[in-house]
Amino acid sequence: MLDKFGIAKRIAQELKDGYYVNLGIGIPTLVANYVPDGIEVILQSENGLLGIGPFPYEEDVDADLINAGKQTVTTTKGSSFFDSAMSFGMIRSGRVDLTVLGAMEVADNGDIANWKIPGKMVKGMGGAMDLVASAKNIIVAMQHVNKAGESKLLPTCTLPITGLHCVKKVVTELGVFDITPEGFSCIEYAPGVSIDYIKEKTLGRLVISEHVKEMMLS
């Protein structure tokens, strides 16, 4: 079974040289720490930055330079700033190659719910609805079950929807699942996790790929 760092490491294997990537808040942000050697990816922040660098040294903290999580950051060589309309313009027009998001629920048809829990304070969708409506390649990074032990991979979302038919792949502490017409297709299981356990913890339609294998993490 993976911890959150393991999930981030596995998603980092999806990065390709030259990719423009938008990483959501939480586990997705950790993916930046595991970019494979020898490839260059450019991180987009939807408030208006291409080329997010590491957190600054204390003396370099700049209040005018933050990421979409409102954390202080730096820029990389070749970075650029722009306004928030252009930022979503590049997302909407399909320039961003990969988007990694957290989620509360994913349905076996690729629907995602990640912005609102009825009865709880609603904080807002931020850029999530724009991202899921437009990004061509969306990977969800999340825990397989919620705190009550219930599956978050469902036949249909029970929470308010963020976007329809948009998720392409889900990576959880148990494995990697492609969204296919047949539902969640398990293509990898995490070290120490049995297929039976994955079946038990997945409420949505689940098929086990004929090429299923154990996840390899360096």
Next chain:
Amino acid sequence: MLNKIVKNADEAIADIQDGAVIMLGGFGLCGIPENCIAALVKKGTKNLTCISNNAGVDDFGIGLMLKTKQVKKMISSYVGENAEFERQLLSGELEVELIPQGTLATRCLATGYGMPAIYTPAGVGTEVANGKETRLFNGKTYLLEHAFDSDFAIVKAWKGDTHGNLIFRATSRNFNPLMAMAGKITIAEVEELVPAGELDPDMIHTPGIYVNRIFKGENYEKRIEQVTITKK
């Protein structure tokens, strides 16, 4: 002769009346018009509808205007990090309309470009789409979203000149140039105000035609929501 210079924030916002619809630039606490917010709190203007991506924190940004109960309605994409906001929302004192961030940005753009509406895929199939017109383009469904109609836009820039030309710095640009284009009256507060001719025309982000009033702001705190650092 163009005369857009006002003395300070008090003068800039003097004619904002109770019940006005105002846009405020910024993302989180980054690039917010600190001086004008302080002046609005001092003036005590009430029943404001505020269009801004966020609602500040409890004791800074728009949070200061929430504390004094000057805001009737917030139109934002994300309003976490603010306990007073939550209290007023749950007690029914405050209305909130949540809209996707890209939709918020592009509706500002539409206003500034003189377009009545846009089509966007954001929110299709969600509660954001309730009651909205949809249309199919190339097999994909889009929502019709209208340009904003606001009385004032208040933005913060890094540098400005006496003609109202503006330059923003780093990610404090965010919604500022978009909102600058979208106010019936646009007020810009700047860290540095220079005579026309001193800014390189190639470097201007917001042409002065969009700006009605400009002044040099003072005592910027530039509070940071989350200081994250790399240890040496």
